[in-house]
Amino acid sequence: MRAFCFFALMLIAALAFAQAGDSSADAAAPKAPPRAKPEPVEDVIHGHRIVDPYRWMENADSPETQRYVADQLAYTRSRLDPLPGRDRIHARLTELLNIGTVTAPSVAGKYFLYTRRDSGQNQPILYVREGLAGKDRVLVDANQLAADGTVALDWWYPTHDGKYVAYGLSSSGSEMSTLYVMEISTGRKLAEAIDRTRAASVAWLPDNSGFYYTRYPRAGEVPAGEEFYHRRVFFHQLGSSPDGGADALVFPLKEDVKPDQWTSVQVSEDGKWLLVGLSTGWTKTQLFLKERASSAPFVEITQGKEFLYTADFFRGELYIHSNEDAPRYRIFKVAAANPARANWREIVPQSDAVIETAGIVGGKIFATGEKNATSLLKVYSLDGKLEAEPKLPGLGTVPAFGGTYDSNDAFFSFNSFVVPPAVFHYDMRTRRSSEWARVAAPVDASPYDVRQVWYTSKDGTRVPMFIVARKGLKQDGSNPTLLTGYGGFNVSERPAFNRSLYVWLEHGGIYALANLRGGSEFGEDWHRAGMLDKKQNVFDDFIAAAEYLIAEKYTSREHLAIQGGSNGGLLVGAALTQRPDLYRAVICQVPLLDMLRYQNFKIAKLWVPEYGSAEDARQFDFLYAYSPYHHVKDGVKYPAVLLTTADSDSRVDPMHAKKMAARLQAANAGPNPILLRIEPKAGHGAGKPVTKQIEEGADIWSFLFWQLGVKP
Numbered sequence: 001m002r003a004f005c006f007f008a009l010m011l012i013a014a015l016a017f018a019q020a021g022d023s024s025a026d027a028a029a030p031k032a033p034p035r036a037k038p039e040p041v042e043d044v045i046h047g048h049r050i051v052d053p054y055r056w057m058e059n060a061d062s063p064e065t066q067r068y069v070a071d072q073l074a075y076t077r078s079r080l081d082p083l084p085g086r087d088r089i090h091a092r093l094t095e096l097l098n099i100g101t102v103t104a105p106s107v108a109g110k111y112f113l114y115t116r117r118d119s120g121q122n123q124p125i126l127y128v129r130e131g132l133a134g135k136d137r138v139l140v141d142a143n144q145l146a147a148d149g150t151v152a153l154d155w156w157y158p159t160h161d162g163k164y165v166a167y168g169l170s171s172s173g174s175e176m177s178t179l180y181v182m183e184i185s186t187g188r189k190l191a192e193a194i195d196r197t198r199a200a201s202v203a204w205l206p207d208n209s210g211f212y213y214t215r216y217p218r219a220g221e222v223p224a225g226e227e228f229y230h231r232r233v234f235f236h237q238l239g240s241s242p243d244g245g246a247d248a249l250v251f252p253l254k255e256d257v258k259p260d261q262w263t264s265v266q267v268s269e270d271g272k273w274l275l276v277g278l279s280t281g282w283t284k285t286q287l288f289l290k291e292r293a294s295s296a297p298f299v300e301i302t303q304g305k306e307f308l309y310t311a312d313f314f315r316g317e318l319y320i321h322s323n324e325d326a327p328r329y330r331i332f333k334v335a336a337a338n339p340a341r342a343n344w345r346e347i348v349p350q351s352d353a354v355i356e357t358a359g360i361v362g363g364k365i366f367a368t369g370e371k372n373a374t375s376l377l378k379v380y381s382l383d384g385k386l387e388a389e390p391k392l393p394g395l396g397t398v399p400a401f402g403g404t405y406d407s408n409d410a411f412f413s414f415n416s417f418v419v420p421p422a423v424f425h426y427d428m429r430t431r432r433s434s435e436w437a438r439v440a441a442p443v444d445a446s447p448y449d450v451r452q453v454w455y456t457s458k459d460g461t462r463v464p465m466f467i468v469a470r471k472g473l474k475q476d477g478s479n480p481t482l483l484t485g486y487g488g489f490n491v492s493e494r495p496a497f498n499r500s501l502y503v504w505l506e507h508g509g510i511y512a513l514a515n516l517r518g519g520s521e522f523g524e525d526w527h528r529a530g531m532l533d534k535k536q537n538v539f540d541d542f543i544a545a546a547e548y549l550i551a552e553k554y555t556s557r558e559h560l561a562i563q564g565g566s567n568g569g570l571l572v573g574a575a576l577t578q579r580p581d582l583y584r585a586v587i588c589q590v591p592l593l594d595m596l597r598y599q600n601f602k603i604a605k606l607w608v609p610e611y612g613s614a615e616d617a618r619q620f621d622f623l624y625a626y627s628p629y630h631h632v633k634d635g636v637k638y639p640a641v642l643l644t645t646a647d648s649d650s651r652v653d654p655m656h657a658k659k660m661a662a663r664l665q666a667a668n669a670g671p672n673p674i675l676l677r678i679e680p681k682a683g684h685g686a687g688k689p690v691t692k693q694i695e696e697g698a699d700i701w702s703f704l705f706w707q708l709g710v711k712p
Contacts, residue, residue: 031671038054174648180192213236279308316337321358332347595629642677
């Protein structure tokens with residue numbers, strides 16, 4: 001269950017904006033931001049002298065940092081609150097962001113569990129439906145747990161027969177869940193309350209007597225500061241030690257999980273086999289298998305190879321989905337009793353489309369795929385013969401599917417730029433799809449056109465990009481345009497329904513989504529071409545996308561903005577510092593920007609396999625070559641920048657945005673505002689209540705309308 005900077009303005013553009021902008025809003029606000037006092041700290045790293053003027057901001061609790069934040073937020077409000085049309089933008093966003101959500105159900109015996117958020121609700125509610133045509137009943141409503149909507153349902157795992165469901169709740173965007181158990185038929189909550197279960201993997205025993213689960217260490221169990229790592233697998237007997245304090249450690253037993261590793265757990269449908277996945281970054285997975293009744297240790301069946309593996313059990317066989325020697329993935333089959341690599345048999349070979357996920361549903365292999373950045377569905381026999389290709393409503397995204405090995409009811413969700421979220425039921429016997437649920441959306445998508453274009457990056461690589469705009473668009477270089485991307489962590493950016501985007505489209509804006517290297521759009525080769533020492537390819541792809549939009553007269557430098565969040569925040573930060581001549585405005589959300597120190601904060605050691613670490617001499621060189629914070633230059637006329645972060649972000653430390661705002665404000669030689677926005681009681685984005693999304697969206701779109709001269 002995922003969101004998300006700075007360019008120089010030439011003199012002629014500044015003059016043009018001065019004519020187009022609203023002078024009353026500017027006149028009412030202070031022109032200069034509060035300046036942070038530099039207190040340089042000098043490091044010598046692998047022979048390089050590095051000076052950090054704002055290291056002190058890394059201590060979020062210091063009085064100096066808190067004063068800086070208070071001053072910055074006051075300045076930001078003085079610039080954003082008076083903007084003309086902000087109230088109208090806020091009102092339209094309230095309508096758009098109250099468009100609901102719906103997820104593909106999990107099948108649990110006679111029950112179907114799914115989440116739905118309706119208009120006026122801050123958080124999705126977990127519902128249960130008995131039978132396909134039964135009535136919905138509320139199981140978990142996080143909206144009732146906090147008046148401001150800041151408690152979120154993070155995940156849930158039902159038992160196979162629908163007796164119980166384990167679920168996780170967290171507050172203020174922290175994502176550090178507490179695990180609870182509920183009896184589905186009655187809604188009775190059991191005594192279990194196990195904390196530190198962030199993004200938990202849970203595997204129930206077939207008889208419902210207990211479950212395996214992943215948990216992070218508590219204070220005192222590991223050295224201070226390492227509580228975000230060492231994710232281990234435990235076993236919990238239902239009814240014992242409600243807080244999990246007496247639960248047996250299952251994996252690892254001899255040595256700890258390294259900070260950059262991530263565990264997950266599965267049990268075979270007959271309860272005989274236990275499988276643990278150990279992921280190192282986004283390029284390597286090891287699978288460890290053991291017979292539960294045996295005292296023999298886990299056996300690694302993947303031999304530590306540098307590939308990704310997932311697996312599903314069925315009738316004593318393992319069905320393994322992997323990119324081993326196949327960057328677009330293939331599927332193997334092997335007996336669980338003889339799982340050595342030499343016994344694996346390829347049943348679905350690599351093709352021209354990426355096989356994203358695969359699992360057993362109704363005694364078949366149900367797989368999601370991707371070709372040219374749009375989703376596919378395929379159904380194979382257990383020997384890998386293609387039997388069906390369920391038809392999708394159009395070019396778009398299948399975020400998830402649901403089903404079990406012995407159920408003929410499969411479900412998949414679907415959405416696209418112009419199709420609101422919907423869920424479809426697929427009958428595995430008749431091979432027919434029917435709509436199961438759809439959210440109501442007060443938008444008219446008919447005036448808009450979606451096209452996919454291909455452009456050439458700096459090194460000659462062809463890169464696709466989606467462009468969404470009003471039909472009959474005139475390519476005269478005058479259209480306000482927002483370009484975004486991600487480019488990392490094997491994440492594919494596909495056509496998806498973005499509620500707030502319609503406030504932009506309805507005012508004549510163009511939206512462009514570039515499918516940059518570093519993602520998974522074309523398999524593992526595409527991912528590896530944008531990580532570690534190849535990360536500059538991602539920034540080159542993004543810059544080339546902007547140049548294409550300008551060259552093809554979709555827009556111009558004066559009408560182009562860029563936006564990115566998290567790894568995408570790093571993307572736009574690098575694009576800003578490398579080409580501060582190319583954009584008019586930048587939205588940089590929950591970003592990584594100090595790439596020499598990022599690994600020291602929050603969960604960032606998990607990302608070292610993707611980015612590298614400055615502690616390594618060779619990796620320092622390529623990190624320092626693009627680290628945005630270290631490439632801000634004094635005397636440059638930077639574009640308008642809005643940096644956003646949140647004080648409870650447990651993924652990317654807010655220090656990145658704080659330090660970057662101070663550095664840009666000190667260096668900027670032009671008139672464009674550099675603003676910092678920090679959201680209280682919020683995190684990286686997961687579980688953020690709708691009310692907070694509306695306020696943040698109103699600030700972002702008002703800022704873009706202001707800077708690009710769009711009349712609200």
